[in-house]
Amino acid sequence: MNQVGLWVNRSKPETQAMATQLTHWFSLRDWRVFTDWDSITKEKVDFLIALGGDGTLLEAAREAAPYSIPVLGVNFGRLGFLCEIERDDIYTALDKVIRNEYKIQERLMLEASVKKTGESEFNKISVLNDVVFLREGQDSLVTLQANLSGEPSVSYPADGLIIATPTG
Numbered sequence: 726m727n728q729v730g731l732w733v734n735r736s737k738p739e740t741q742a743m744a745t746q747l748t749h750w751f752s753l754r755d756w757r758v759f760t761d762w763d764s765i766t767k768e769k770v771d772f773l774i775a776l777g778g779d780g781t782l783l784e785a786a787r788e789a790a791p792y793s794i795p796v797l798g799v800n801f802g803r804l805g806f807l808c809e810i811e812r813d814d815i816y817t818a819l820d821k822v823i824r825n826e827y828k829i830q831e832r833l834m835l836e837a838s839v840k841k842t843g844e845s846e847f848n849k850i851s852v853l854n855d856v857v858f859l860r861e862g863q864d865s866l867v868t869l870q871a872n873l874s875g876e877p878s879v880s881y882p883a884d885g886l887i888i889a890t891p892t893g
Contacts (some may be wrong), residue, residue, distance in 0.1 A: 726755065727756045727823070728758075728769070728771055729770055729772060729774070730758075730760070730794070731758060731773070732789075733777070734761065734780075734781040737776075740776040743815070747774065747776075748760075750816070762788065765794070768791075770796075772795040772797055773785055774797050774799060775797065776799050777799075777801050778802020778804070779798075779800075779802060779804065779808060781801075781802075783852070784855055795829050797881065805873050807892070808831055833892070835888060837849070838850075844872045853892055855889035855890065858882075858886070860885060867882065869882075869886050
């Protein structure tokens with residue numbers, strides 16, 4: 726049986742209404758729909774639909790990447806640079822998806838890690854768009870060292886550092 730996950734921006738009432746409609750739409754086509762993350766990863770959904778804006782898509786992509794789950798972004802925001810589908814076109818697009826009339830576009834992601842002086846643990850995060858490292862407070866500069874593939878590439882004092890993928 727085909728399975729889909731829904732990643733819903735809960736701060737937008739229209740996305741919650743759309744999630745209900747999509748659950749019904751998919752069930753009429755014998756697809757199982759999952760909305761909680763544990764079930765989405767456990768059941769190995771075919772793809773994930775991110776209902777929101779670009780921020781929702783970036784969040785969904787970050788979570789889905791370790792599981793190799795493709796993400797389809799549906800724009801309920803203002804700009805929607807990253808979302809492929811506008812809300813008015815969702816059913817047309819999904820008809821194509823369930824007929825396998827689509828291509829998956831793979832995107833480069835970054836894994837960023839931060840280790841503060843005096844701490845032994847790294848804080849890690851994966852990102853699709855960009856990562857921003859900023860100093861804490863306003864009084865001084867920080868010394869940033871960027872490593873690419875584990876090798877030091879640059880070290881300098883600065884207010885911060887922005888590293889972007891081609892998507893960003």
